[in-house]
Amino acid sequence: MTAASEPARPLRLLWLQSGGCGGCTLSLLGAEKPDLLTALAAANVELLWHPSLSEATGGEARAILEAVAAGDQPVDILCLEGSVINGPGGTGRFHLMAGTGKPMRDWIAAIAQRAGYIVAVGSCAAFGGVTAAGGNEVEACGLAYDGTRAGGLLGAGFRSPRACRSSISPAAPSTPAGSPTRCCRSAPAR
């Protein structure tokens, strides 16, 4: 996939974080041969917003997310890092998105309805991961799985507009094998 053979319009990528450690992003920053920015340019990917990388903050960032959720700003690829947090008692109050007072879970659910492709980055976003460990006090789950059960936030029957179910990629390491920076790579338990 090179810029030369692609249509002129870049693929717009939105990256969100919830119940995770940020390590998937840090692992991605370790991309080599080529480095991350070169790789994004080569794949004609434009960052609509990324929590660690973008200039836009506060109201500027809220405006982007609101426009995406409302369907006014198209998004081709949604990456989620970190699990979806439902607790306590299903309220989602263990993560209210800053500046909005609204559960991050609800933002993710609304934005997922608009994205062409959805990628669960790392085992937290795929299955709930470490955040769901112990007694899963925070009621964490993945985008399309709750532990090993199909379902999760989006439900077992969910299909994104441009993709089959398999594009909800479980626990893809963000950097290639051989690179020293890898986050929590884990295979599904079945």
Place this chain on the structure above:
Amino acid sequence: MSRLIVGPFNRVEGDLEVRLDISAGAVADARVVSPLYRGFEAMLVGKPALDALVYAPRICGICSVSQSVAAARALAATGSVPLPANGGLAVNLIHAVENVADHLTHFYLFFMPDFARAVYAGEPWHAGAAARFAAVRGGAAQDFLPARAELMNLLGVLAGKWPHTLAVQPGGSTRAISRAELARLGALLAAFRRFLERTLFADGLEAVAALSTRDALLAWAERRAMAGDFARFVILSQATGLNRLGRTDLRHMSYGAYPSAEGPLFPRGVFRRGVGSVLPVDRITEDVSHAWYRTAPDDAPRSPRDLGAPPDAARDDAYSWCKAPRLDGEVAEVGALSRQLVAGHPLPRDLVARDGATVEARVVARVLEVALVAMAMERWVRAIDPAAPFIDHTPLPTAGEGAGLTEAARGSLGHWVDLEGGRITNYQIIAPTTWNFSPRDAAGTPGPLEQALRGAPVREGEAEPVAVQHIVRSFDPCMVCTVH
């Protein structure tokens, strides 16, 4: 009086909201909200002791090695696990790679891009700063990311992977280093020195480490005539008055970093207003008067040796998941600046003697520390003896308590563990940003960032005041650690 809520406050690690009361063009009062709770302390109770080494690093993807080091030390302290010299050197190297990578990630990706903001478009320096430092598009990020990725290859050799290595253990490192690998580590460090000396400093590391006053720093930066990104920062800091922004006048604390038989590279202690003192570790407590946790019946703050308070999202009198750690009942600031003040480096001491702890002093101390640690890493690689052991396999006791204290890039990190029958019965964590971004305590005293934000200028019509952004990011906050 008007109110501003800034969030999601990005280019920090994790999610952050800052609530500001604005009056007469300045911040009158600030409340710092840590909005995410994951419950690592509860998660660890009942698990076998060594499971801490699997879970604790996943608190934080940017300082996972710091979490591993604190966990390994806390476990080692439950008994008496010896640490072979090679093990100490290898763990110091693993930890140092992460810490310098974090300092530079903060400088290049999180802090400097704010100089490219449109609010500065009228400044004579703006076009140059934007070309160099703009988020994603700027030339500096494109220079830095390949250098960072190459530096991380040290962790491929020393730790297998990053983040979340299992190489760091109570008795040292699982990864013995051969003579050929030592040569490779030396070559990778030489490449890193080149990046620092060409791109960041445009000068030798030794010359940077020898800078001893603010005047000397300014003269050095002028002589570089905008060669090197650190000189560019110093000149931008002068132009924007970062030495008058985000001032605090607090106790600075350091647990001490990079231990060895000859003593730590940076010592443990407390520093305030020119005077150093001993750190009373047993006088650390956490207050939950303004945090979403159930308060104790007597409302007293808790020692991290005791069980932590359970979460209580329903409390209307609280505003953050961050607890309020206090040292002897007082607020303390932590970070590279605090570490270098305690260690007695003359440059940060001069900066703080003149202007107080400011945005400028925090950034300068961080970049200075990159030079100091990079030189130490070269010495540690030379000191490794590939024929000697890297780990001691003395088993942990089945019962005991231990504290693991270390310095992450962003400041003092402590883990406190209790074991019974080989299992964890209590695990408490106080992270650097828990100190810096703490909410008010029972006496109503705000945390360091809340104090630093008071008086920050707010321009007409600003919704995300640029001064507030500089101040918040000057602490290099890590929100995923803060609450854990």
